[in-house]
Amino acid sequence: TMEGGSRPGPRICEGDCAVLKRDDVFKAVPVLRRRKIIFEKQWFYLDNAIGHIYGTTFEVTSGGNLQPKKEVEEATTDTKEAGTDNRNIVDDGKSQKLTHDDIKALKDKGITGQEIVQQLIENSTTFRDKTEFAQDKYIKKKKKKYEAVITIVKPSTRILSTMYYAREPGKINHLRYDTLAQMLTLGNIRAGNKMIVMETCAGLVLGAVMERMGGYGSIIQMYPGGGPVRAATSCFGFPKHFFDNLHEFPLSKVGSLLSGTFSTETLPSEPEDSTLLEEESNGLTDEKQTSLQETEQESTTEAAMEINQTEEPETMDINAEDIEFKEQKEKENVREKQRKQWERRKKLIETAALLGEKNADG
Amino acid sequence: MSFVEYGDTIKDGDTAIVFLGHESMFPVKVQHGTVTQTKYGVIRHSTDLIGKKYGSKVTCSKGGWVFILHPTPELWTMNLPHRTQILYSTDISIITMMLELKPGSIVCESGSTGSGSLSHALVRTVAPTGHLYTVEFHQQRAEKAREEFRDHGLEQLVTVTNQDVCRAGFGVSGAADAVFLDIPCPWEAIGHAKAALKEEGGRICSFSPCIEQVQRTCLALEEFGFTEINTLEILLRVYNVRTISLQMPDLGRAAEDHGSSDLWDGGSAGAHLQPAAVQFKSSVPLREMVGHTGYLTFATKS
Numbered sequence: 001t002m003e004g005g006s007r008p009g010p011r012i013c014e015g016d017c018a019v020l021k022r023d024d025v026f027k028a029v030p031v032l033r034r035r036k037i038i039f040e041k042q043w044f045y046l047d048n049a050i051g052h053i054y055g056t057t058f059e060v061t062s063g064g065n066l067q068p069k070k071e072v073e074e075a076t077t078d079t080k081e082a083g084t085d086n087r088n089i090v091d092d093g094k095s096q097k098l099t100h101d102d103i104k105a106l107k108d109k110g111i112t113g114q115e116i117v118q119q120l121i122e123n124s125t126t127f128r129d130k131t132e133f134a135q136d137k138y139i140k141k142k143k144k145k146y147e148a149v150i151t152i153v154k155p156s157t158r159i160l161s162t163m164y165y166a167r168e169p170g171k172i173n174h175l176r177y178d179t180l181a182q183m184l185t186l187g188n189i190r191a192g193n194k195m196i197v198m199e200t201c202a203g204l205v206l207g208a209v210m211e212r213m214g215g216y217g218s219i220i221q222m223y224p225g226g227g228p229v230r231a232a233t234s235c236f237g238f239p240k241h242f243f244d245n246l247h248e249f250p251l252s253k254v255g256s257l258l259s260g261t262f263s264t265e266t267l268p269s270e271p272e273d274s275t276l277l278e279e280e281s282n283g284l285t286d287e288k289q290t291s292l293q294e295t296e297q298e299s300t301t302e303a304a305m306e307i308n309q310t311e312e313p314e315t316m317d318i319n320a321e322d323i324e325f326k327e328q329k330e331k332e333n334v335r336e337k338q339r340k341q342w343e344r345r346k347k348l349i350e351t352a353a354l355l356g357e358k359n360a361d362g
Numbered sequence: 363m364s365f366v367e368y369g370d371t372i373k374d375g376d377t378a379i380v381f382l383g384h385e386s387m388f389p390v391k392v393q394h395g396t397v398t399q400t401k402y403g404v405i406r407h408s409t410d411l412i413g414k415k416y417g418s419k420v421t422c423s424k425g426g427w428v429f430i431l432h433p434t435p436e437l438w439t440m441n442l443p444h445r446t447q448i449l450y451s452t453d454i455s456i457i458t459m460m461l462e463l464k465p466g467s468i469v470c471e472s473g474s475t476g477s478g479s480l481s482h483a484l485v486r487t488v489a490p491t492g493h494l495y496t497v498e499f500h501q502q503r504a505e506k507a508r509e510e511f512r513d514h515g516l517e518q519l520v521t522v523t524n525q526d527v528c529r530a531g532f533g534v535s536g537a538a539d540a541v542f543l544d545i546p547c548p549w550e551a552i553g554h555a556k557a558a559l560k561e562e563g564g565r566i567c568s569f570s571p572c573i574e575q576v577q578r579t580c581l582a583l584e585e586f587g588f589t590e591i592n593t594l595e596i597l598l599r600v601y602n603v604r605t606i607s608l609q610m611p612d613l614g615r616a617a618e619d620h621g622s623s624d625l626w627d628g629g630s631a632g633a634h635l636q637p638a639a640v641q642f643k644s645s646v647p648l649r650e651m652v653g654h655t656g657y658l659t660f661a662t663k664s
Binding site for chain 2: 188
């Protein structure tokens, strides 16, 4: 027998990309202290979640903090009074005896969501006349409204592909998650392969391939435009070494590589801000209105991009009298730029050589 | 060659796939001195296969030719000798993704060891650092499965246990990342599945052809405290893709000439050009009916 013993799951750490889950709604967010998060019409900070195990369920307190939800046994009444049909139930909007103000008062008192639902049931004149199914439906609806429970889960292909398909399908060419599943299996994506990946799905497909390869083997990502888009890829939370064998190559150079005229004289222009690339990539505007009506501005990729750009643009202290200092700084910037260019050239040549071997597994 | 790694050249002892067409292929055990019959003639392993590169075209004695392909779990699923009803790649794909399987995963399964279709796919996904614990209650099938895994070089990655999963579980405790059940009464194994799974976040999948089985399984999952209970069915739709040439409609000319004689002229007055045709790729579903295999119920251990 194989014993796992106490193999506790991974813990939520600052800097991680975590996925918030409420019922079937997911949202990827960076785990940062004192960063206000908006999710499912609730505002809160993630600070209290740090250190807990992934999969933990939380409640949002009145202060906007997270608190692990205690396991409360639901009172099971053996004989539930219920009706047989609704022929005698009149919907006059007067069945609920608690008013808006009453409920607000209860909330302010600090009563739990579960207790509010119980109160609503007790103060509904028609509840016991409803059928069992109608009662369940009623309870489910009230729970959804008053029991605000959020689970923090670890990202995976399953979670991210479902999330993207529901929230921003336009960013992933409407690639449904089960289609992605077929691609990964039929493509025999596995540890040790040498893969070429070309996608315009914000890096989701790349991430899925990387997950199935487990850090073994190598991947060359071909990309249109100035640089590879990896917004979704960063959500997976792969360990650093996974990226050691991830290369990239611009499509714009493929022609020259095939015809034997490849050179690194001109490099594809890389925009300063990878955010621009993000907006350009799909051009579809229909994700502005989503079936999940959210009033907040943040989008999943926006949050993901924040992880990419952890460095703030440098602010230079300009002392009007210290011109020499300014010149010095500029020289350094130019050198840095040149070094980066040289790095890019070197990488490009290396990747071209890898492609030149013509031995990709898929 | 291996089911978990690509090899370049065909070697003695390999399992290779002889490909005659999309609907016509079969596996062969490559062996010195052996011959294989095909409708295009004979293939002599020693001269035609051993030492050749996978993917090569091989000419048979009667003149026709075939391709020799490197095996993959998907090709294996399409061509393996059926000992029981198997799971096809369509279901396997979604199972793999929903159970979050990847290199290093520990996975337990019961009920589909039979022909090894799913097992090969699972091993391929969890290799090189993961492991598959498979429980088969039929003694002969368990033994045949062990033999096959050895033959295919997978014995390091699979452990076959001959017992009844509903009574004795998987032989794993608190360590599995995922459990898969393909048995008639999955609700009887939920307890064992829960015990086999790691403390938090483990995933379970149960495959059942009948919705009544699904109902009972979901109840059991709920009773045992599983969350995210979700049932789905996946059907593969095949499309026929063709390049279509569509003629632009001829709406006639604007009436430039006075008099209505043009309309009744029968088109003889003035030869106006045929409107251009537009070419584009389009598709049409191949078949109306797609077969039901089973419902897949997933859940998370919390």
